[in-house]
Amino acid sequence: MKIIEQSFSSYIFSNYPNDSTHFSQKGHEQVVYFQDEATGLQAIVGIHDTTLGPAVGGVRFFEYQNERDALKDVLRLSRGMTYKASIAGLDFGGGKAVLIQKKGTTLTEALLRKYGAFIDRLGGHYITAPDYNTTMDHMVDIAKSTRHVIGLPAALGGSGDPSGNTAYGVYIAMKATVKQAFGTDSLAGKKIGIAGIGKVGYHLAQLLCQEQAIVYVADICAKRLQAITEVCKVEVVAAERLCSWPLDIYAPCALGATLNNETIPMLHCAIVVGAANNQLADQDRDGKLLLKKSIVYTPDFLANAGGLINAVTELEPKSQNLVKQRTEALYTICLDVLDKAAKTARPTQEVAEEMAIQRIQSIKNT
Template sequence: MSSIQIEEKSVFNQLSSFGHQKVVFCSDADTGLRAIIAVHDTTLGPALGGTRMWAYKTEAEALNDVLRLSRGMTYKAAITGLNLGGGKAVIIGDNRKDKSEALMRRYGRFINNLNGSFITAEDVGTTPKDMEYIRMETKYVTGVPESLGGSGDPSPVTAKGVFMGIKACVKELFGTDKLAGKSVAVQGIGNVGESLVHLLREENAKVYISDINEERLSYVSSKYGAEVVLNTDIYDLDVDIYAPCALGATLNSNTIDKLKCSIIAGAANNQLADETIHGRLLLEKGILYAPDYLINAGGLINCYSEIAGFSKKRTMQLAENIYEATRSVLKKSKSENIPTNEAANKIAEKRIEDIRKLKASY
């Protein structure tokens, strides 16, 4: 084993700004493993977060991604009332070419060495099968197939949380959370996006969809009666709700200027290109933004339920609680005249601080 070499100044600057408890660099020459595990905060419980495998251009880029994502998991767990901390991991490599059983199992041994302070699950570039390999080396993993006693595909739970976030925003603006007659532009129709389209169409919302995969577009459009639009046109649609469910950073100075919607609520992570600048810009423009890490928490809820042994019914009930959590964020944002992402952060930070003080008094 050896350490990944990253410019020292970059490492310490980033660790200082994000406030992490622990960052572990994993390297194994035999399997080609190069990974970073980031444990942001464990005040509320063990840090839970997915493992992402991505062909990062630089190691510094991988570090920045894992630090930002793991911090987001802390806030996500806190605001949804889960007894979990925040963590994340990235494996540097092309998941189509560089992945192997040996690499995933070696990575599982690194997780095991953290003695339960970090629990992982699947993420971009990893699969339930990869979680099976990791479980061969450690018990600190969730998201394994249902056939092995796991919780299975988290997409329906994630979509349910996003759906409840949309309904909470509609209630805030229109006085009722009924979606019949409302128009929604769903950007990205992967597993979560498709599940969201299904829920929206069940309530007779008008749905527009865009995606880079034309085959998926044709399939989802035909199955649910959604209207296909070009990726380049999605920001110009005159709709009630824009639901980004693909890549992050789609909310930037250029796209926000184009938007004609009243509400933004989707499943994508890190939707704001700059949390401070663009959260404020949405507030000034009068667009109601449902913080992504709150309403897309269904995946985390699904993993938490697997650990706690909850039934599928109980898991969906926890996802439905995102409705009231979103309402609380919107109320705080309105009363303090602050962007909704700042309001969500304050609520999450207060819960963490309250529990930290409680533990200090034991």
């Protein structure tokens, strides 16, 4: 087992020139590399900030073009988790892990147990959870080597699949954003396009159909599209066309960085609210592009906070009623962010990050 820890401040922020206004310019608290030749495990963990509590964040299994891209992803994602926990009023910090998928590498029990042993050596500073391409079943294997894991099946005392509550949080954020944009939070008759019908997109489509929205869906996986058409009245649109489809709301619910200087000019909608992390490829540039197009954007780390709210119940057991209340509280937070952004003519991402940072700084200064 090998752990390599380095200070990446100069490297990190040469890749994030637009972060100069944020306290994270000083660097993440900890960035750790881990590898195990026997299982093929290669992992990077980023712990961004633990002022509010131990860092919590998912572990994703993804085929990156190179190690630099993997590092860039883990840094952005971990920082987003800090903002997500803070703005949702949770007493946890932000972290993230990536397992680098290479040819022949699969998520075997041996690999996951090795990863769990590695996480255990971090002493609880980072708590891992499901993310892209990792599931509750994978967390069960990880839990054989560490107690610093959440997102376990309900049958084992965990919080269960968080995708339903993530979708519910996005739904609540949509209603708040529609209220800000149109004066009423009813989604009935609204044309909503969901890009990505994974677990969260699937649940979100059901919620929207129940409210009689007109729902369009797109995904690169035909089986997912077939599954949602069997339970909901939705219209399937080609993945490459949904971005420019005439919509009231566009909901990115797959991978991040899909809102960029090429796709934003194509958008034909009034609102963007989705479940994907890091939706803006360049936070400063793309936030301003959306503002220039008069598109109301609810920041991803606010809209998708429902999954985190659900998952941390394993660390501070609460009733499901309280989980629902906390998730529904995102409505008021969204309205606050959108109102401040409208009054100051600033990008909503900037305002939301500022609110999250202010809470953290108030604790640091105490």
